[in-house]
Amino acid sequence: MSVDSVYIEVANGERITLPGLSEEERVIGETPETRRFIRQMIHHPNFIGWPSIEEFGKTGVLIQPLDDQTARALLVIDEEDSKRYLAMLKFAYEHIGYTLFIDHTTVFRQPWPGPEKVESEDMAVSQMSSMEVA
Numbered sequence: 616m617s618v619d620s621v622y623i624e625v626a627n628g629e630r631i632t633l634p635g636l637s638e639e640e641r642v643i644g645e646t647p648e649t650r651r652f653i654r655q656m657i658h659h660p661n662f663i664g665w666p667s668i669e670e671f672g673k674t675g676v677l678i679q680p681l682d683d684q685t686a687r688a689l690l691v692i693d694e695e696d697s698k699r700y701l702a703m704l705k706f707a708y709e710h711i712g713y714t715l716f717i718d719h720t721t722v723f724r725q726p727w728p729g730p731e732k733v734e735s736e737d738m739a740v741s742q743m744s745s746m747e748v749a
Contacts, residue, residue: 626720626723631723635702641706649707657678657680658683664677674696675691677690687715687721688721694726705717
């Protein structure tokens with residue numbers, strides 16, 4: 616894989632630009648730990664997909680294993696960290712001879728908006744008083 620940016624056409628006419636990787640990121644992608652992670656976490660036979668809900672908040676990427684050496688990127692959030700994470704996964708998959716599909720079935724979407732912050736004064740007004748019981 617080139618260290619330059621990679622442009623990939625995905626679902627709904629969108630296009631993902633995966634950033635080029637630094638030397639340090641390429642070294643991480645080639646480590647035995649990364650190979651073990653891909654083989655034992657993403658491609659674990661008891662898992663339907665990766666990551667868990669808790670991990671998705673950190674990675675912004677959903678991966679579906681298709682067999683013991685092939686997976687598909689299902690969802691990628693349009694944030695720099697998510698795109699960099701996917702670029703590192705793509706590099707690591709290529710390094711170990713596995714296949715990671717990023718294609719017309721990959722959904723690329725904007726981040727979900729977080730909950731609106733409520734001012735403490737608004738909270739006090741909007742809370743109902745409790746009823747006193749005699």
